[in-house]
Amino acid sequence: MVSTRDRADTPVARRTQAQRSAAMRQRLLDATVECLVTYGYAGTTTHRVAELAGVTRGAQIHHFRAKEDLVIAAIEHLAEQRARAVVRELSRLHESPDPAATVLEFLWEAHQGPFFVATLELWIAGRTDPVLAGHVQRVEPVVNGAMFAAIDSLLPDRSDDKELRYVLYTAMDALRGILVAGFVDDDPGRARRRWNRACSKLNEDLRKALAQEGMASA
Template identity: 65%
Template sequence: MVVVSVGERRTQAERTAAMRTRLLDATIECLVTYGYAGTTTPRIAEIAGVTRGAQVHHFRSKEDLVVAAVEYLAQQRIQKAMRQDAGIWKGPDPVAGVLEFLWNSHQGDMFVATIELWVAARTDDVLAKEVARVEPMVNSTLITAVAQLLPDHAARKNVRNVLYTAMDALRGILVVGFVDRDQAQARRRWDRACVYLAAMLSEALAAKASD
């Protein structure tokens, strides 16, 4: 007989948290692989390797799952931004470093899943409300990370406005890239946009800090 020591036993709260994480990870995988329309509760349960009963115990519906996934994804993106050392892009041209940091911060499965939820939120009021709640937190974390590259500047309104414009442009480029499925083309579009964004950011940095 296998004896499990007290120290190895997980509390009910820990087991619940582990199961929820398992289901949310499966939801993200499903969003990336099958898109929002193809993300179904049976598919999520299959990917998670749990029974439908276990799934329903934690999330009663697809809506419950995807709404929880919005915040879960936001937290994952925040942690990614905090783990990324923006300082590795430091160099003689901090503007180029900022734009490269933003590009790298918007790559990977987490961002693909996020886009799926953004698009779905267009016609889903509950989802839209949750997206609107968490996205400012993600954006704020990205701006904080950029501050490593632009010390004493990132808090200025005119600089922040350019950074938000850069993120808006980048996200639009990446969404279009999902249509033509050409990552290299998306990068070329971003490089083209960066010519203008770099000029805007340089001008903002050179302006007097009157705001």
């Protein structure tokens, strides 16, 4: 057994400059996501990000000289975090006798939380900022790829089917529209009820696509 004194005398490995720099960058990017969620894109400023990250303006400027630099890095950071969130949500799902309903529920869960809200702020801002829009378009395939890879694990050998992909994209488009409308709704449960209503039709389409794929591979 190691005594308290032995532990106290054991030298603690000091982080390298690269590790400290990476940790600082992570804090700034996490703070940018928090700022986007709390204040929106217009209210996201380098001063607020530095304050939320608990770092000096000098440290923030050392890593990101301007808001544009910070936001571009945050876009990539968000894409990575959203892809990881997809994997986490997938781990919560169990085998289900109703794969169509399972996939639709998975899509709902994968679009919840601050990462989607922050991403939505960037999508909207990109409407009038073509440079920002270009960066968003560049990373979205990363997230969609993670989404379909997760669905592929739920529906082995099926997610590459074109008809199934069309249904899934339609489901995501419908879900995102419902969630956007929900941001200005005073009833927090209405978005979920609207999604449940949409699922009654989407579930039917998804079942048909799965059945067609099953027949094609038989």
